[in-house]
Amino acid sequence: MKYKALSTLAAAGFVLAGTPAFAQTLNWDLVNEYDPNSIHAQVSDKFIEALKTDSNGEINVTAHHGASLGYKSLDQFDAVGDGAVQVATSYIGAWAGIDPVFLLPSLPFLAPTTQDTWALYQAAKPYYAKVLEENNQVLLFANPWPPSGIWAKKPVDSMEALEGLKIRTYDTNGTVTMRAAGASPIQLSWADVVPQLATNGIDAVLTSADGGAAAHLWEHLPVFTEVNYAMPLQIMHMNKDTYDSLTDEQKEAVQKAAKTAETYGWDLLAERVKTNYKTMRDNGMTVVEDVSPEYIEALTKAGQQAMEDWKAKFPQADELLASYEEDRKQQ
Numbered sequence: 001m002k003y004k005a006l007s008t009l010a011a012a013g014f015v016l017a018g019t020p021a022f023a024q025t026l027n028w029d030l031v032n033e034y035d036p037n038s039i040h041a042q043v044s045d046k047f048i049e050a051l052k053t054d055s056n057g058e059i060n061v062t063a064h065h066g067a068s069l070g071y072k073s074l075d076q077f078d079a080v081g082d083g084a085v086q087v088a089t090s091y092i093g094a095w096a097g098i099d100p101v102f103l104l105p106s107l108p109f110l111a112p113t114t115q116d117t118w119a120l121y122q123a124a125k126p127y128y129a130k131v132l133e134e135n136n137q138v139l140l141f142a143n144p145w146p147p148s149g150i151w152a153k154k155p156v157d158s159m160e161a162l163e164g165l166k167i168r169t170y171d172t173n174g175t176v177t178m179r180a181a182g183a184s185p186i187q188l189s190w191a192d193v194v195p196q197l198a199t200n201g202i203d204a205v206l207t208s209a210d211g212g213a214a215a216h217l218w219e220h221l222p223v224f225t226e227v228n229y230a231m232p233l234q235i236m237h238m239n240k241d242t243y244d245s246l247t248d249e250q251k252e253a254v255q256k257a258a259k260t261a262e263t264y265g266w267d268l269l270a271e272r273v274k275t276n277y278k279t280m281r282d283n284g285m286t287v288v289e290d291v292s293p294e295y296i297e298a299l300t301k302a303g304q305q306a307m308e309d310w311k312a313k314f315p316q317a318d319e320l321l322a323s324y325e326e327d328r329k330q331q
Contacts, residue, residue: 026250028061028086028242031079033072033190036065038214039265039272040234043143044089047236047261054253054260061087072189080239081135087238091145092128093171094189098135100313101127104320105144105233106173107310108303109296111324114269117144117231119327123320128235136240140258143265144231145208146273148174151221152204157291159298167204168193170232173306174206177229180302190215197221209276209287218283225288227299236261 030048034040041063048061071079073094080088095102104110104124111117121142129139148170150156156165165183169175170190178185186202190211196202197220205217209224236258243251277287311317 024058026059028059029069030061030063030087030089031067031069031071031076031085032063032065032089033067033076033091034065034211035214038065039146039210039268040089040143041065041214042268043234043261043265044236046264047140047257050260051253051257054256055250056253058250059253067191072191074189077135077137080237081137083136083239083241085239086242087140087236089234089236091170091190092142092233092235093173096172099131100310101131101316101320103171103173103310104314106171106230107307108173108177108229109300110307111231112228114144114231114266115331116328117233118266119331120324121233122327123324127316127320132235132237133240137237138240138243140236140238140254141262141265142233142235143262144233144269146210146269146276147226147231148206148208148229149227150204150206150225151212151217152223152225153221155223155286155288156204156225157288158295165204166202167206168196168202169206173230173303173310176306176309177299177303178206180305181299193217194220209280210272213276213279216283218280218285222284223286223288224280225291227291227296229299 030044032041032044044063044065048063051059051061069085071085071088073090076088076090077095077098079085092102093106101124105117105120111120125139128142132139150167152165154161156162159182162178163182167178167183167185168188169178169185171187175185175187186196188196188202193205194215197205197217205212205221206229212224243254246254280287
């Protein structure tokens with residue numbers, strides 16, 4: 001029966017010269033809430049390209065950026081776990097209601113440098129992987145967003161400038177921190193930001209220069225204030241049933257492509273900020289750098305409530321933070 005089936009396929013023109021007789025092309029979908037020219041869309045595209053090469057063309061992935069299939073980062077957790085899509089790249093702060101560990105990387109001013117953010121990721125990686133595995137998913141890799149700042153109509157370089165500001169936050173940590181700082185935070189997923197700006201639902205946006213530049217936020221908000229609030233994490237995750245169904249060679253190809261994309265994303269980070277600032281200035285924006293230490297100190301103090309709230313929700317907090325400090329020393 002096997003040879004008869006192959007003969008039939010060959011006669012139909014489906015077996016091409018040089019193609020292994022038992023090779024099966026797999027076609028997957030990858031979803032991403034963020035714009036096609038955002039850093040994580042580019043990292044996703046790098047993963048797709050590498051996977052096609054590493055699998056000798058056996059695994060083809062179609063990217064759906066900009067929430068084009070209707071999924072936001074929160075939705076993507078169940079979409080991947082249930083197998084509605086095979087792969088997603090998601091902002092994990094949106095998963096706070098699933099497990100509080102996902103709020104860790106957006107705790108304000110906890111990991112102020114790229115090296116610190118890497119150490120925090122290494123300490124937390126086993127925790128992320130465990131929650132994903134319990135929900136029928138595999139953690140492939142993670143990359144941070146460039147540091148978060150404040151997009152607004154004027155410089156937000158003092159606590160007075162924050163007072164009463166209707167500012168978009170991306171998770172509970174930001175909401176708690178900005179409220180403690182005197183602002184009026186409104187938590188929104190990325191796909192809802194521009195519509196809210198267009199209807200004056202918000203006056204400012206807490207996000208990276210990268211996210212804002214990709215969405216052309218300068219069309220609404222002409223000033224970016226650099227505060228290096230946090231470097232939130234984006235995770236690439238895939239359906240575990242899909243992963244388990246792969247051959248050993250295909251699994252190796254997935255892991256190799258994941259490593260390539262992860263390295264690409266982390267290496268891209270520093271240069272990305274410079275490129276974003278140039279793009280923003282070229283589009284008429286004012287970028288406010290070198291804000292006062294007193295302002296950062298006041299924002300850090302406002303963020304302490306977020307830290308205390310997170311510790312109260314996550315029993316292993318002290319253990320994880322101790323591991324982070326150990327990894328940080330070894331950088």
